[in-house]
Amino acid sequence: MKKAIALLASCLMAGAVGAAAAADFPAKDIDLIVPFAPGGGVDTTSRIIVETANTLIEGAELNVVNRAGGGGVVGQTFASKAAPDGYTVLAMTSSVVTNPKLKGASYSIDDFLPVGLYNLDPSVIVVPASSPFETADQFIAAAKQAPLNIVIAGIGTSHHMGGLAIQQVTDAQFNYIPTKGFGQQLQAVLGGHADGALWPLGEAANHAKTDSVRILAIASDARDEAFPDVPTYQEAGIDIEIWATFRGWSVPKGTPDDVVTMLSGLLQKTYESPAYKKKMSEAGYKPVFRDAKSFKQIIDGYAVLTSNIIEESGLAK
Amino acid sequence: MDVIALGFSTLFAPGVILVLAVGVFAGLIVGSIPGINDNIAFAMFIPFSFAIPPEQALALMVGVYCAAAAGGAIPAIMIKVPGTASALLTAVDGNAMARQGKAGKALSIAITSSVIGGIASSLVLLVFAPTLALFALRFGYVENFALAILGLSSVVGLLSANVLKGVISALIGLLTATVGFSLVTGYPRYTFDSVNLIEGIPFVPLLVGLFGIAAMFELLVDIWNERRSGKAVSGLPLIGSLKFGWALARRLVPVWSLSATIGNLIGVLPGAGMLMAIFLSYDQAARRFRRRFAGKPGEKSWGEGAPEGIAAPEAANSAVTASSMVPLLSLGIPGNSTSALFIGALAIHGMVPGPLLFTQHGHIAWMIIVAFLIANLILWPAAFIVLKSVSRSVFAIPKEALVGVIALLCLLGAYADGANSFNIWVALIAGIVAYGMRLAQIPLGPAILGLVLGPQLESSLSNALSISGGSWLIFIDPVNHPISAAMLALASLFWLLAIYGWWRQSRNRSLATRPQSDSSPS
Numbered sequence: 001m002k003k004a005i006a007l008l009a010s011c012l013m014a015g016a017v018g019a020a021a022a023a024d025f026p027a028k029d030i031d032l033i034v035p036f037a038p039g040g041g042v043d044t045t046s047r048i049i050v051e052t053a054n055t056l057i058e059g060a061e062l063n064v065v066n067r068a069g070g071g072g073v074v075g076q077t078f079a080s081k082a083a084p085d086g087y088t089v090l091a092m093t094s095s096v097v098t099n100p101k102l103k104g105a106s107y108s109i110d111d112f113l114p115v116g117l118y119n120l121d122p123s124v125i126v127v128p129a130s131s132p133f134e135t136a137d138q139f140i141a142a143a144k145q146a147p148l149n150i151v152i153a154g155i156g157t158s159h160h161m162g163g164l165a166i167q168q169v170t171d172a173q174f175n176y177i178p179t180k181g182f183g184q185q186l187q188a189v190l191g192g193h194a195d196g197a198l199w200p201l202g203e204a205a206n207h208a209k210t211d212s213v214r215i216l217a218i219a220s221d222a223r224d225e226a227f228p229d230v231p232t233y234q235e236a237g238i239d240i241e242i243w244a245t246f247r248g249w250s251v252p253k254g255t256p257d258d259v260v261t262m263l264s265g266l267l268q269k270t271y272e273s274p275a276y277k278k279k280m281s282e283a284g285y286k287p288v289f290r291d292a293k294s295f296k297q298i299i300d301g302y303a304v305l306t307s308n309i310i311e312e313s314g315l316a317k
Numbered sequence: 318m319d320v321i322a323l324g325f326s327t328l329f330a331p332g333v334i335l336v337l338a339v340g341v342f343a344g345l346i347v348g349s350i351p352g353i354n355d356n357i358a359f360a361m362f363i364p365f366s367f368a369i370p371p372e373q374a375l376a377l378m379v380g381v382y383c384a385a386a387a388g389g390a391i392p393a394i395m396i397k398v399p400g401t402a403s404a405l406l407t408a409v410d411g412n413a414m415a416r417q418g419k420a421g422k423a424l425s426i427a428i429t430s431s432v433i434g435g436i437a438s439s440l441v442l443l444v445f446a447p448t449l450a451l452f453a454l455r456f457g458y459v460e461n462f463a464l465a466i467l468g469l470s471s472v473v474g475l476l477s478a479n480v481l482k483g484v485i486s487a488l489i490g491l492l493t494a495t496v497g498f499s500l501v502t503g504y505p506r507y508t509f510d511s512v513n514l515i516e517g518i519p520f521v522p523l524l525v526g527l528f529g530i531a532a533m534f535e536l537l538v539d540i541w542n543e544r545r546s547g548k549a550v551s552g553l554p555l556i557g558s559l560k561f562g563w564a565l566a567r568r569l570v571p572v573w574s575l576s577a578t579i580g581n582l583i584g585v586l587p588g589a590g591m592l593m594a595i596f597l598s599y600d601q602a603a604r605r606f607r608r609r610f611a612g613k614p615g616e617k618s619w620g621e622g623a624p625e626g627i628a629a630p631e632a633a634n635s636a637v638t639a640s641s642m643v644p645l646l647s648l649g650i651p652g653n654s655t656s657a658l659f660i661g662a663l664a665i666h667g668m669v670p671g672p673l674l675f676t677q678h679g680h681i682a683w684m685i686i687v688a689f690l691i692a693n694l695i696l697w698p699a700a701f702i703v704l705k706s707v708s709r710s711v712f713a714i715p716k717e718a719l720v721g722v723i724a725l726l727c728l729l730g731a732y733a734d735g736a737n738s739f740n741i742w743v744a745l746i747a748g749i750v751a752y753g754m755r756l757a758q759i760p761l762g763p764a765i766l767g768l769v770l771g772p773q774l775e776s777s778l779s780n781a782l783s784i785s786g787g788s789w790l791i792f793i794d795p796v797n798h799p800i801s802a803a804m805l806a807l808a809s810l811f812w813l814l815a816i817y818g819w820w821r822q823s824r825n826r827s828l829a830t831r832p833q834s835d836s837s838p839s
Contacts, residue, residue, distance in 0.1 A: 037735060038363040039661025047367055047665060064364065068735035070515035071498070077512060103498065103515055104505070149784050155503030177458070177780045178500045180772070183644075183651045187587050190648060193457030194784070207649065210672045282667030315503060 025086055025259050026060040032249075033082075034091045035075025037068040041202070045119060045247055045285050046091045049267070052276040056269050062089075071095070073105045080107035084254035086263060089115065092250040094158055097303050101316045102156045113255055114299055116267040117248035117290040119280075121200040122220035123162040124230075126213050128192045136217040136236035139196065143172035150174045151185050151197035159198040161309045162219060162243040168312075169239045189213055200245055202284050219243035246302070247285075248295050264292050320675075321443070324683025327372055328691060336373045337688055340380020341695045345703045347381060348388020349400040351529040352727030355385035356521060357734055359658040363665065371666035371681060378662055379688040382655060384696055386591070386634045387431035390627070391704070394423045395553060395712050398532040398723065402524045403591040403634035405765065406599045410619075410626025417622055421557040424708075426565075428700040430573060430628040434635035435693035437577035438584065442639040442646075442686055449585045449640070450647035455800060456586055458784060459791055461777035463801035463808075464586065465770045468593040470808035471600040472763045473815045480819065482759045489754075490767020491774075493518060500772070501779045513739040517772075522731035522740035523747050527765060529727035530748025531755065536720050553712045553719075556704065561624075569628045572602050576629045580636025587644050590653045591637045592769045595630040596762065600811075602629035639689040645670050646682060659685075 032050060034043050043066065050062045067075035072095050082088035090096075092112065099105040125136060133139040142148060152160045155178050163174050177194050179185045182203055189197050190212055205226060207213045217236040218224055233240045249267060251260060270276055271289035280287040290298065310316050328334060347358045358381055366374035389404030394411035407427060414423040441449065456464070469487065476483035496507045497517030508514040576598035583594040602625040610616045610623070617623055641652030642659070649671030651657035663670055663681075674682045712719075731744035751761055785791035793802045 038360045039658045039664075041664075043363075044661060044664040047364065051367065066360075066736060069519065069737045069739065070512040073512040073515055074735075074737060074739075102503070103512075104510060105512065154498075154500055175783060177783060178503075178776065179780065180500055180776065181657075183587055183649075183657060186648065187454065187644075187650050188457060190650075191454040191457055206669045206671060206673055212648075212672070279667050283664045284669055 025262055026057060028087060029060050030062045030087050030089060031065045032062050032089050032091055033075050033079045034064055034066050035068065035072040035079070036066070038066055041285070042091050042093060042247060044283055045280065048276065048279050048283065048285075049118065049270055051279075052273045053266055053270045056266060056273075071099075071103065073099055073103055077105060077107055079250075080111040080252060082252050084252040084256075086251055086255050086259035088252065089263065090250050092248050094245040094302055096250070097299060098156070098158070098161075098306050098310065101307070101310050109299065109303060111253050112250040113253055113260055114292050114295040115249035115251055115260055116264045116292060117246055117295040117298060118267060118271065118288065119202075119247040119285050120244050120288055120290075120298070121202045121246070121286075122218050122224075122242065122244040123159050123198055124201045124204050124218050125196060125216040126189060126199050126204050126208075127196040127216060128189050129212055129214060130192055131196070131214065133196070133216065134214075136231065136233075136238070139216050140166075140170050140172050140236075140238065143174060144170070147173040147175040148195040149177050151177050151179050151188050151194045153182070153185065154178045154180060156310075156315050158243075158245045158306075159200070161306055161313075161315075162240075163198050164309050164313050165240055165243060165305070166233075166238055168309075170237070202286065206284055242301075243305070244302075246295075246298060248290075260292055320679060320683050321687065323680050324685075324687040327680040327684040328376065328687055330372065332370075333372045333376050333684070334691070337376040337380045337692055338695050338699070340377040341384045341692055341699045342380075342703065343377075344381035344384025345388040345391075345696075345700060346707070348385035348404075349391040349703075349708070350726055350730075351392055351398045351400050351532070351723050352525050352730030353733075354389075354401045354521070354730070355382050355655050356658065357730050358385070359655065359662075361733065363658065363661050366662050367665050371663075371668065371678075372684060374662055374666070375659070375681065375685055376688050378659060379685060380692045380695075383435055383635070383638050383689060383692040384699070386638050387428060387435070387631070387696060387700060388703075389634075390427035390431070390631055391424065391708055392723075394420060394427060394627075395556075395708070396532070396536065396719070398536075399528050402528065402765070403595055403637075404630070405528060405592070405762065406595050406630040407627055410621070410623050413617070413620065414622040414624075414627070415554040417617075418554065418557065419622075420554040421559040422561045423622075423627055424556065424704055425559040425561050426569070426624055426627045427631045428697065428704075429561075429566075430569070430576075430631035431635040431700075432693055432697045433573050434577045434580055434632035435638060435696065436690065437632075438581055438636040438639035439686075439690035439693055441581045441585075442642055442689055446643045446647050446686070449643050453585045453587060453644045453650070454648070458777045458781040459798045459801045460804070461588065461773060462781050463792060463798075463804040464589060464593075465774040465777065467804045467808045467811075468589070468596065468770050469763075469766060469774075470811040471593075471597045472766055473811050474600045475603060475762065476760070476815070479758070482757075483763050486754065486759045486761065487763035487767045489759075490764035490769075491771045493523075493764075494768050494771025495775070500776050511739075513737065519734060519737070519740050519743055520768075521734040522743040523768070524765070525727050525731045526744035526747025527751045527761060529730075530724065530744055531751035531761075533720050533724045533727070534748060534752040535755065536716065540716055540720070553716060556709055556712070559701065559704065565624060569624060572605065572625050572628045573632045575601055575605075576632035577636040580633035581640040583633075584637035584640030584652055585643045587650050587652055588773055590769065591634045592765065594633040594637050596766055598629045598633035599626070602626065635693075642685065642689070646674065646685065647672070 034046050036042050046064050054061050079090035097109050127133050188194050208215045215230050219233045277287045389401030390407045393399040393404040393408035394415050397408045397412035399405045399408050411423045579598040580594045583589045606625045641656040644650040644652050645656050668678050728741050731740040795802045
């Protein structure tokens with residue numbers, strides 16, 4: 001009987017805590033769901049964030065939980081069904097936007113509330129160091145004459161759609177060479193087995209710094225400080241303002257607003273730590289921060305861009 | 318030379334060298350537990366590596382990586398359950414030798430071969446890394462296709478018993494590898510709308526099921542049969558003496574050299590992996606054995622305890638370890654899935670593999686290189702310590718208990734790969750299928766090779782043809798793709814030799830009515 005009363009009391013208290021929400025959030029540890037195996041980009045950035053974030057919250061900890069499988073869909077689906085209390089946070093990538101259409105994932109992008117963005121990685125056109133193409137102009141001009149062989153991570157990936165978008169706004173022709181895993185793609189480009197590749201800037205940067213590859217253009221609205229001589233797509237005559245994959249946090253729909261604000265604030269404070277910025281940059285990820293509202297705009301913009309491409313190219317399942 | 322000294326001075330800091338030794342012991346244990354491999358161990362370790370200095374984290378990983386490739390042979394020999402997929406072939410002759418009461422000798426051959434393969438590989442990494450990295454870069458889609466064909470052809474020579482069943486097995490593997498979203502078209506194949514199958518059948522649980530769970534079924538049936546026949550359940554083979562003699566060592570030198578060479582070449586090539594290396598070198602060793610020793614007095618048949626059958630795969634799989642770091646450290650391209658995890662461990666400490674690592678964090682880059690050499694030197698005594706202490710007591714446990722524990726570990730290992738309970742079903746079903754294949758006497762090797770090479774075969778074929786504009790001649794173009802042409806010629810030689818062998822065998826069989834003294838069907 002005593003036990004039953006204790007149980008009832010704790011249930012009531014839990015209810016009260018739920019109602020009071022952010023006042024004493026977090027009351028327990030928060031799971032940050034990484035829908036990929038340890039060692040990848042999302043996992044590494046998440047662990048770097050958690051390291052700093054855990055020094056900023058008291059009484060609870062953020063834990064990285066890897067739920068790999070199905071190219072991210074398994075963990076993303078799990079997060080979409082989690083209790084909307086702020087104790088389950090998804091390390092969200094742009095694939096969440098396109099997976100329902102491309103991979104038949106059962107969730108929709110509206111099942112998630114954006115919390116904040118911590119990394120925006122624009123697409124870049126890369127050629128081997130030995131390539132005859134010195135500028136994006138030469139590259140596009142050649143692609144108008146005859147199709148160029150372009151290495152991408154796979155059909156329907158963000159950078160493949162970015163290539164289709166280039167084809168739409170110029171008259172370039174690309175022959176896509178889907179190659180799984182960045183290591184194999186690097187092998188194909190460094191070995192000169194393809195004419196070029198579409199990569200995220202973050203991965204291309206380290207190899208461009210050693211002059212093994214050349215970046216011809218960046219799909220961003222401003223030039224990158226590390227590559228001041230590389231033009232943006234628009235400067236290079238490719239009329240696309242931004243084509244970027246993103247990494248951020250989101251929570252299941254229905255999570256109280258003040259909890260979202262708390263989490264967003266935590267991500268912002270983490271971003272403001274100099275040690276965090278240094279570590280992210282060293283690992284090859286440019287640290288940025290956008291709050292929930294601005295992250296939502298980026299997600300919506302990406303959804304519009306990609307859904308056009310998906311429909312026009314017949315990629316939808 | 319200065320840079321090598323820098324590597325040694327980083328490695329020989331007291332904390333670092335100690336951690337390397339710990340890694341070697343841990344790797345032997347990880348390797349010798351069926352169901353747990355270096356991949357799973359790293360995935361569990363990387364989160365912790367955050368909290369320790371990068372020198373120590375990477376030294377530990379090097380130790381585990383080197384030793385796991387050797388440790389897999391221990392249960393393969395003792396109970397015919399490979400601890401890792403790369404000990405798959407070691408189980409055949411190794412366990413046969415153990416059942417003849419020479420388990421110690423088999424283990425000793427396995428460990429020595431591993432150490433020799435590993436040292437050869439570390440020296441290659443230390444001396445030839447830049448040259449070999451350039452060689453690896455010559456492998457494009459065309460060469461990768463030819464390499465996959467060569468890998469699949471290596472198994473032909475081993476199918477003297479039943480060609481049809483071998484082909485069926487390879488087809489099972491190739492077909493299973495098609496599950497998942499097609500890389501070429503982006504459309505789903507046999508996923509049955511399950512999100513768990515988007516990337517294909519999860520590979521680690523699949524392997525754990527095929528060789529771990531299936532072996533458990535076999536052991537269970539053994540125990541059951543012994544019980545029913547009223548006999549006491551026979552114990553596991555005793556380890557016994559670990560000596561194997563100089564004469565045998567001299568005889569194995571050519572096998573070690575060839576297997577280590579094959580392992581190093583395969584290791585340097587991104588995407589080829591340990592399994593291809595063990596099959597290629599096992600095939601070569603089998604040819605040599607048939608030519609030189611088969612049928613001689615005192616010699617066992619191939620597959621029934623031939624020392625070459627242990628030495629070749631063990632020297633080859635260890636030779637893949639350090640050489641798989643060649644493209645990773647020189648170019649930033651991981652040689653296989655395990656060396657890819659080093660990228661994660663480096664990134665966590667703000668380092669990126671490739672040429673930049675040598676300029677920005679030279680002490681780490683050179684420490685990793687020399688650590689491979691030292692890890693293999695530690696491995697030899699460490700393996701004998703583990704054999705004499707841990708293994709002796711583990712394999713003294715009654716068989717029934719061991720079956721339960723290993724089955725549990727296999728399922729745990731399958732689950733740990735992604736923390737997904739779907740994986741447990743994958744492992745169980747794969748185990749049942751593999752056991753069924755064994756009952757039907759369909760060999761498992763070709764299926765596993767098909768599984769590993771299937772995706773590479775498909776994507777490299779379609780991409781090579783896409784680049785060539787549909788021309789198949791690109792694969793035998795001696796000017797632009799000489800490597801591909803040579804590998805395909807070698808592969809067809811394997812087939813021709815096998816076909817000639819079968820023809821001679823069937824002719825001998827038809828002549829068998831007449832007394833023949835020199836026709837030994839092998």
